[in-house]
Amino acid sequence: xxxxVLEADPPWKxxxxxxxxxxxxxxxxxxxxTPDVCTFELPPLAPDALLLLWRVSSMQQDALDVVRAWGFTxxxxxxxEKTTITGKPHFGMGHYVRASHETCLVATRGRWKPRxxxxxxxxxxxxxxxxxxxxxxxxxxxxxxxxxYVRLFARAQRPGWTSFGNEIDEAA
Numbered sequence: 001x002x003x004x005v006l007e008a009d010p011p012w013k014x015x016x017x018x019x020x021x022x023x024x025x026x027x028x029x030x031x032x033x034t035p036d037v038c039t040f041e042l043p044p045l046a047p048d049a050l051l052l053l054w055r056v057s058s059m060q061q062d063a064l065d066v067v068r069a070w071g072f073t074x075x076x077x078x079x080x081e082k083t084t085i086t087g088k089p090h091f092g093m094g095h096y097v098r099a100s101h102e103t104c105l106v107a108t109r110g111r112w113k114p115r116x117x118x119x120x121x122x123x124x125x126x127x128x129x130x131x132x133x134x135x136x137x138x139x140x141x142x143x144x145x146x147x148x149y150v151r152l153f154a155r156a157q158r159p160g161w162t163s164f165g166n167e168i169d170e171a172a
Contacts, residue, residue: 002044005145008152009054010037034062038069043150048110050145072107081124090127119144
């Protein structure tokens with residue numbers, strides 16, 4: 001199968017470590033250095049394709065390097081405003097400011113065109129498990145683009161999407 005939409009949430013390897021047994025990415029999964037993400041073998045993609053690449057705030061240049069290495073051109077971004085279950089702003093971690101959002105880079109290759117031009121660049125949704133992206137994000141993507149859809153570095157299955165990852169365990 002050839003995919004038109006690729007969503008990736010790389011297991012970024014940070015240059016620091018956090019105290020405590022459940023803090024930081026390395027306590028949840030095996031992380032990768034940016035050069036290894038850049039050379040990661042992609043599934044078959046259509047000549048006209050969309051990339052949705054999650055990045056972390058402290059690794060903006062690394063994410064741009066991955067976009068370029070994978071043959072895409074950055075176009076815009078989608079921001080997930082994290083909330084609690086009750087709708088209050090999430091109070092995340094951070095060295096300088098407390099992170100209350102995540103950013104997903106939107107990049108294209110070829111002559112990819114959006115299905116809808118009314119999709120907003122920001123959405124709010126509650127935080128789930130570590131690194132888990134909310135259903136609202138995938139609903140937004142499905143409004144923006146026709147599939148077939150593929151996810152890299154996934155930790156769970158998603159109906160209607162092909163998911164690749166070494167820790168896939170359940171539907172999300």
